[in-house]
Amino acid sequence: MVFESYGVAETHYESHVAATTYLLRPIKYRAPLQGAEDGTSNIGSNIHTDKSFSTLLFQNQINALQVETKNGEWVDVDVPPSAFVFMAGDAYEAWSNGRIYAARHQVLMKEDKQRYTLALFTFNKGITDIPEELVDETHPIQYKPFDNFGLAWYYLSGASSMTHGTAKPYCGINAR
Numbered sequence: 536m537v538f539e540s541y542g543v544a545e546t547h548y549e550s551h552v553a554a555t556t557y558l559l560r561p562i563k564y565r566a567p568l569q570g571a572e573d574g575t576s577n578i579g580s581n582i583h584t585d586k587s588f589s590t591l592l593f594q595n596q597i598n599a600l601q602v603e604t605k606n607g608e609w610v611d612v613d614v615p616p617s618a619f620v621f622m623a624g625d626a627y628e629a630w631s632n633g634r635i636y637a638a639r640h641q642v643l644m645k646e647d648k649q650r651y652t653l654a655l656f657t658f659n660k661g662i663t664d665i666p667e668e669l670v671d672e673t674h675p676i677q678y679k680p681f682d683n684f685g686l687a688w689y690y691l692s693g694a695s696s697m698t699h700g701t702a703k704p705y706c707g708i709n710a711r
C-alpha cells in the first residue's frame with residue numbers, strides 16, 4: 536500500500552520483498568511492582584525508535600504502548616482486541632527519504648496484569664537505496680544508501696542516542 540501510494544510499487548516492491556527478512560519476538564511484560572518506590576517499575580520498554588524497516592505488533596488486550604507525535608506529545612495507543620499496530624522503523628524513514636516518520640515509543644505498564652506482545656520486525660538485507668522517485672526539489676536527498684543491519688549494530692554499539700532515531704546519525708546526509 537505504501538509503495539503504491541508513492542508510485543514505486545512497479546519499480547521497487549519486488550526487490551524490496553526479495554530483500555526482506557523477518558524476526559519474530561514474543562515479549563512478556565510483568566505487572567508493575569506493587570509498593571515499588573523508585574517510580575520505574577512500570578517501564579516495560581524505554582523510549583526508542585525501531586531499528587527495523589517495519590514492525591507489526593499484536594498484544595493480549597492490555598494497553599501500554601505510548602507513541603510520541605511529531606510535535607512531542609505522548610499519546611496512549613488504544614488497540615482494539617483483534618487489531619495489529621504497524622510501526623515504521625528507522626530504515627523505513629531513511630528509505631522514504633524522510634517522508635515516513637519513525638515515531639519514538641515506549642511501553643508503560645498501568646494495569647496490574649501481565650502483558651504479552653508478539654512483535655514481527657522486518658529488516659532489509661544488503662544495501663538499501665533511496666528510490667529516486669522519492670527525491671525531488673521539495674524533497675532533496677536526505678539519506679545515503681544504507682545497510683539495515685549496519686544501522687541496528689550502530690545503535691547497539693552505543694554510537695548514537697538510545698532514545699532518538701538512528702537513521703539520521705547512521706546514514707543521514709549532513710548528519711551531525
Ligand SMILES: O=C(O)CCC(=O)C(=O)O
Nearest residue numbers: 580585592600642652654
Ligand atoms: O510491546 C509493545 O507494544 C511495543 C514493543 C516494542 O516497541 C519493541 O519491541 O520494539
Ligand SMILES: [Fe+2]
Nearest residue numbers: 583584585640
Ligand atoms: Fe519498538
